[in-house]
Amino acid sequence: MIIWIASYPKSGNTWVRSFLTAYYFCDNGIFDINKLNLIEDYPNKQFFKEKVKQGEIHKHWETSQKDICDQKKVKFLKTHNSLITAFGNDFTKPEYTLGVIYIIRDPRNVITSVKNHNDLENYDEALKFMQDENKVLDDYPHLKNYAKTNIVNSWRINYRSWLNNKTLRKVIIRYEDMVKNPSQTFEKLVVFVNTLMRFDNKIDQNKLKNAIDTTNFKSLQNIENEGKFGENVYSLKDNRKIKFFYQGPENNWKKNLDESMIKKMNEYYENDLKFFQYES
Numbered sequence: 001m002i003i004w005i006a007s008y009p010k011s012g013n014t015w016v017r018s019f020l021t022a023y024y025f026c027d028n029g030i031f032d033i034n035k036l037n038l039i040e041d042y043p044n045k046q047f048f049k050e051k052v053k054q055g056e057i058h059k060h061w062e063t064s065q066k067d068i069c070d071q072k073k074v075k076f077l078k079t080h081n082s083l084i085t086a087f088g089n090d091f092t093k094p095e096y097t098l099g100v101i102y103i104i105r106d107p108r109n110v111i112t113s114v115k116n117h118n119d120l121e122n123y124d125e126a127l128k129f130m131q132d133e134n135k136v137l138d139d140y141p142h143l144k145n146y147a148k149t150n151i152v153n154s155w156r157i158n159y160r161s162w163l164n165n166k167t168l169r170k171v172i173i174r175y176e177d178m179v180k181n182p183s184q185t186f187e188k189l190v191v192f193v194n195t196l197m198r199f200d201n202k203i204d205q206n207k208l209k210n211a212i213d214t215t216n217f218k219s220l221q222n223i224e225n226e227g228k229f230g231e232n233v234y235s236l237k238d239n240r241k242i243k244f245f246y247q248g249p250e251n252n253w254k255k256n257l258d259e260s261m262i263k264k265m266n267e268y269y270e271n272d273l274k275f276f277q278y279e280s
Contacts, residue, residue: 001069001098003196005039005078008158009137010113011105012175017078018220019186020193022211029207031214033223042077045147057149058086065096074098074197080137080150083161091151094167099196101189102162105175106278107155108253108265123261130155131268156272169196174276182212 005020007013017039022031025038040046043057047064068075083091107130115126129135133154139145152158163172171192177185190203213219253262266273266280273280 001074002065002092002096003074003076003098003193004092004100005076005103006083006100006162007080007103007105008110008155009080009152010110010117012103012173012178013078013080015175015178015215015217015220016101016103016173016189017076018215019189019211020076022215023186023190023207024193026211029204029210029214031211031219039076039078041148042079043081043147043149045145048147052147052149054144054146057146057151058089058091060147061089061091062093062096065092069096080152080158082151082153082158083165084151084153086151097168099192100162100165100168100170101173101192102159102170103173103175104159104276106253106276107269107272108257108262108278109175110155111265112253112256123257127261127265133157156269159272176278179217182216183208186212 005013005017007016018031018036021036021039022029025035026032043052043060043064045052047068048060049063049067050060052060068077081091085091111123111126111130114120114129115123118126118129120126120129131154135152135154136149137152138149139147153161162170171189173185173189187203187208190208194201194203253265257265270280272278
């Protein structure tokens with residue numbers, strides 16, 4: 001069955017994925033970037049028996065996830081897809097899903113990362129991106145790899161789709177808590193995963209510490225700077241490699257956004273900010 005690591009883009013999904021790789025797949029919890037691919041990105045072409053046509057990713061969700069579950073193993077999968085039903089096809093079902101890890105991040109910090117990652121001209125474009133209720137992301141258009149199509153919708157629809165589901169076991173992780181209280185937050189994550197997998201063994205504190213230390217933002221940024229991180233995207237404007245691990249914990253909406261954008265986002269996301277107890 002599948003344990004989903006789900007989030008809206010640029011919310012800390014790769015950080016959580018790296019931590020889980022370190023704790024569950026690396027010796028003594030010391031992160032090995034070469035093992036990151038043990039937690040794959042879904043959807044993607046390796047999961048599908050047939051070529052995915054444009055606009056038809058929904059036709060392949062169920063058969064591919066059934067194939068995964070037929071292997072009788074627990075598999076972590078990263079996704080940015082919303083938990084939606086498209087043309088009668090559910091993104092996933094309880095019989096395929098063991099549990100969900102959902103990562104949420106303050107939208108006022110998400111916007112800076114979205115702007116950078118998608119090489120957008122300004123914050124107004126980035127906000128339009130985040131508020132697009134029908135937003136679909138696929139691989140670069142010229143590659144025509146529609147197997148990587150993620151129906152992400154808007155930031156709000158994305159998180160609500162997962163959190164409002166009452167049938168799947170889930171844990172909600174705030175990006176900000178990973179920054180401020182990493183030991184407590186990642187221990188909570190391990191407890192959740194161990195419970196799902198019915199592991200009787202207690203948390204290995206040394207392994208936990210190593211996994212936290214070797215996957216913190218600075219460590220991951222150093223791996224990228226050394227050219228060992230292979231999941232960068234490139235600007236379509238000038239084919240420039242875009243920095244994946246951009247600002248991380250230094251991403252501060254109070255410094256990055258002008259008063260007009262702060263006011264606009266605070267008004268639009270007022271109820272969301274209150275729900276997640278984010279400072280207004």
